[in-house]
Amino acid sequence: MTKRFGGFIANDSVDLEVGWGEVHALLGENGAGKTTLMRIVTGLYQPDDGDVVVDGTPVDFRRPEQALRAGIGMVHQHFTLVPTLTELENLALAPAAFPVRDGRRAALERAEQVERESGLRITPDRRVADASISERQRLEIVKLLCRGARILIFDEPGAALTPEEWEELARLMRRLADDGHAVILISHKMSEVFAVADQWTVLRGGAVAGTGAIADTTRERLVELMVGASIETRRVLEPVSPGAPALVIRDLTVPRDPDQPRGPKALDGVSLQLRAGEILGVAGVAGSGQAELVDTLLGVRRSTAGRIELAGKPYDDRTPAAFYAAGGALIAEDRHHVGMVGAMRLWENINLRTLRQRPLARRGVLDPRAARSRARKLMADYEVRATSENQPMGRLSGGNQQKAVLARELATSPSLVVAVQPVRGLDVRATEFVYRRLLEHRAQGGAVLLISMDLDEVLSLSDRILVLAHGRAQGALTAAEATRARVGELMTTQEAS
Structure with a gap:
């Protein structure tokens, strides 16, 4: 399979063979060509050369609907849902999947059947905009299963899931394969690959760097094939002497529904303190109040009780x-x-925070030359790879997009960084880059509030860990006290009666 975009070769004579009844891991750095290849398979792109063969029959998909009709579905990393509609309405929207008349009823019946078969449950009347990232992902999977997909492609499915949710998804993928489906897993997490995959293929620079059976390889070998070199293991946190409080929250209460301030609470009397020069990790299963905490800090959601201080000021x-x-x-x-x-x-994009400030603006008028010069410097400092500073942000790979975001947010030396799932969907090299920059910010006296569904990430980066469950702070642990078992126990604490 070969695909070119102008003079750039995204896929260079790629061969990939996936068998029925197996989970095949497709690996590679951001920009290695994985997503492009899968977009060809699902009819979003047409190849310049090469063939797609499904169950022994050559196919030529010109649009995604044709691939769906052939039983090929993809759970994209960035979801294809309509946020203003309910989950059931999103299911019923699938073209030709359900009759126009009684489409909602038919969709609900099919969703209930999928739940019985897979254990995946949706909330029919909930708006997608009100669902968490993991709940939206679950809906995407249900949508494909409702349409009878036999070849399922998962693009970074564990990026937004808690360890428990990932284990459930891994069991589902394994069950789908055992039932005769073909599953393609795009992932950067070696733990996920070795937990569920049977076969692997690594792309590097748009070409196949290697392929084989999971049982016959090692994590170190796959990482080396992906990046062309070995990656150092995660650093041990250097001791710090925390400074003055950068963020103090006292008894914060936030309603789950902004229109019902006396209704159920998303946050119920939560308190925390984060000092300069430390990373405070926030752990919890999805829907424990993390999103509401961030929204309240940003001022896009109102609290009904409690106080917040930033840098020692109300x-x-x-x-x-x-x-x-x-x-x-x-x-x-x-x-x-x-x-x-x-x-x-x-x-x-990289200058959004400083466009109105000197030296980028004088008397309210932007100086594009100065802005481009600053952008080039930040691109070099943060290793952002792009054709030039004029390239549209949306055309960068995921890793380079996140590096650009990191450059914009850290370049002004903020006292408090709120980092929410900061390496979601990034490859191993980009992940280590983000971690290194956050730790450097900590070493320079900055404070980081790290909110992540990845328990290993929280444990490895945090000086202290606050555990949320059911909107309440269940406990705060030091790095020395925190173990997977202890944090997991607090995360799954039953709601008080």
Whole structure:
């Protein structure tokens, strides 16, 4: 399979063979060509050369609907759902999947059948906008199973899941394979690959670097094939002497529904303190109040009780502008919709926080030359690979997009960085880069509030860990006290009656 975009070769004579009844891991760095290859398989792109053969029959997909009809479905890393519609309405939207008349009823019956077969449950009347990232992913999987997909492609499926949710998904993928489906897993996490995959193929620079059976290889060998060199193991945290409080929260209460302040609480009397020069990790299963905590800090969600202080000063009139003015920075969970503007150029995105400040602006007028010069410097400092600073942000690989976001947020030396799933969907090299930059920020006296579904990430980066469950703080542990078992126990604490 060969695919070119102008003079750039995204896929260079790639061979991939996936058998029925197996889970095949497709590995490679961001930009290695994995997603392009799968977009050809699912009819989003047409190849310049090569063939797709399904069950012994050559196929020529010109649009995704043809691939879906042939039983090929992909759970994209960035979901293809309509946020303003309910989960059931999203299912019923699938073209030709359900009759126009009584489409909702038919979709519900099919979803119930899928739940009986797979254990995946949806909430029919919930708007997608109100669902968590993991719940939206679950809906995407149900949508494909409802349409009878036999070849399922999972693009970084564990990026937004807790360890328990990943284990459930791994069992589902294994069950699908055992039932005769073909499963393709795109992942950067070696733990996921070795937990569920039978075969592997590594792409590097758009070409196949190697392929084989999982049982016959090692993690170190796969990483070396992916990046062309070995990657150092995660560093041990250097001891720190925390400084003054950068963030203090006292008895914060936030309603789950902003229109019902007396209704169920997303956060119930949560308190925490984060000092300069330390990383405070926030662990918890999805829906434990993490999103509401971030929204409240940014001022896009109102609290009904409690106080917040930033850099030792009351933070009562909360707005995004006030958050940044007080020395805050945000690495958002969803970089595509919150962390960047895909249609804008790289130099515009990387300077968004400073476009109105000297030396980029004089008397309110932007100096594009100065902005482009600053962008080029940040691109070099943060290893952002792009054709130039004029390249649209949306055309960069995921790793380079996140590096650009990191450059924008860290370049102003904020006192507080709120990092939410900061390595979601990144390859091993980009992941280590992000970790290194966060640890450097800590070493320079900055504070980091790390919110992640990846328990290993929280354990390896945090000086202290706060565990949320059912909107309540269940306990705060030091790095020495925290173990997977202890944090997991607190994460799954039953809601108080």
